[in-house]
Amino acid sequence: MTATAGTSQSDSNDLVSSRIIAPWPVIAMMINRSFVSLRRIPVAVIPVLVMPMFFTLAFSGTFEGLTKLPGYPTDNILNWMVPYACVQSAGLGALSVAFSLGRDLEGGFYDRLLMSPAPRWTLPTSGVLWSMLRSLLPLTVTLTIGLLGGMTFPGGPLTPVLLGIAGAGVAGIAALWALGVVYRLKVQSAGGLVQIGLFVAMFLSVGTVPIDLQQGWLPSVARLNPLTPILGLARAGFIGTIEWAEVWPGFVSMGVLGVLFAWFAYRGMRTLDP
Numbered sequence: 001m002t003a004t005a006g007t008s009q010s011d012s013n014d015l016v017s018s019r020i021i022a023p024w025p026v027i028a029m030m031i032n033r034s035f036v037s038l039r040r041i042p043v044a045v046i047p048v049l050v051m052p053m054f055f056t057l058a059f060s061g062t063f064e065g066l067t068k069l070p071g072y073p074t075d076n077i078l079n080w081m082v083p084y085a086c087v088q089s090a091g092l093g094a095l096s097v098a099f100s101l102g103r104d105l106e107g108g109f110y111d112r113l114l115m116s117p118a119p120r121w122t123l124p125t126s127g128v129l130w131s132m133l134r135s136l137l138p139l140t141v142t143l144t145i146g147l148l149g150g151m152t153f154p155g156g157p158l159t160p161v162l163l164g165i166a167g168a169g170v171a172g173i174a175a176l177w178a179l180g181v182v183y184r185l186k187v188q189s190a191g192g193l194v195q196i197g198l199f200v201a202m203f204l205s206v207g208t209v210p211i212d213l214q215q216g217w218l219p220s221v222a223r224l225n226p227l228t229p230i231l232g233l234a235r236a237g238f239i240g241t242i243e244w245a246e247v248w249p250g251f252v253s254m255g256v257l258g259v260l261f262a263w264f265a266y267r268g269m270r271t272l273d274p
Contacts, residue, residue: 023125026118030126031133034100038134051092052138055085056145063208071212074239079154082146083163083234084207087227089138090167091198094174095191096134097127101179102188105272114272124179124265131175132168139167155237162247166234169254170227174198176261183268201227229253 038048059081067075074080104110113123143151143160153159178194185193204218205227211219222228233250236242 021117023119023122026116026122027126027129030122031130034096034126034130037100038096048089048093048134048137049141052085052089052141053145055088056082056142059085059208060149066209066213069213071210073210076150076152078146078149078151079238080235081208082142082151083166083238084202084231086139086142086163086167087170087231087234088198088202088207089142090135090171091174091202092195093134093138093171094131094178094198095195097131097175098178098182098191098194099188101127101182102186102190105182105186106188110272120269124176124269127179128172128175131171135167135171136164139164151238153237154240155242158242159237162236162242163234163238166230166250166254169258170230173254173257173261176258176265180261180264180268183265183271186272201225206231226253226257 056078060077063081064077066072067077067080101110104113110123114120139160143163155162174194177197178191181194181197182188182190184190204221205225206222207227211222211228214222229249230253231250232246233254236247236250
């Protein structure tokens with residue numbers, strides 16, 4: 001009897017293990033699905049291209065006079081605003097992750113995904129990686145506009161690389177935030193809450209104005225805002241030479257936020273698949 005029970009348990013374990021397939025091909029297929037959706041719906045590409053252009057031109061024109069203030073870190077407003085526009089646009093790219101997940105939940109397609117033999121973590125991971133890859137579009141757009149407008153790289157060729165890392169990091173963090181929210185609300189309209197959270201966090205940092213030039217309660221909030229060091233990483237090389245002391249806090253902030261929002265997304269996913 002014991003041998004039979006042991007054999008049955010072994011067969012059951014073999015059956016379960018045989019149903020689990022390699023995760024990375026599944027992630028690649030999910031990312032390709034998002035890419036195909038973006039390509040088949042041209043109107044979805046418009047925000048990806050227009051928003052970086054809008055942020056760059058609007059903020060640069062509105063705040064150009066700030067460069068004349070004593071203590072402003074650069075005399076070229078594009079060197080200050082282009083990294084901000086890039087990071088903000090990369091973060092807002094997470095809206096596509098929110099809307100896609102909400103659509104799958106409302107239509108019942110997500111239930112079919114949960115029945116697949118792939119590990120559960122492949123589903124949110126594909127959304128995060130897609131958001132990070134998608135951040136290359138606003139990076140390209142903002143850098144092109146900046147270069148045409150006379151933006152410079154005082155820090156050398158490593159400057160756009162650090163900007164790309166910061167943009168991809170914020171895109172991944174924003175995607176985790178979007179997944180956690182939509183997993184809990186289970187509707188496409190949750191994307192509005194995702195967008196509001198991103199805008200508030202960005203504007204209460206050093207997005208448009210350096211801390212030293214802010215007044216009232218704003219500088220205190222900006223110093224505590226974890227996006228402030230990330231924007232410092234994004235701007236490294238744009239407003240001077242690249243200094244490690246200005247770069248490492250951004251990496252630490254992205255790591256901490258990544259862990260916290262990964263836990264937030266995981267807990268939200270467990271409400272669907274306990």
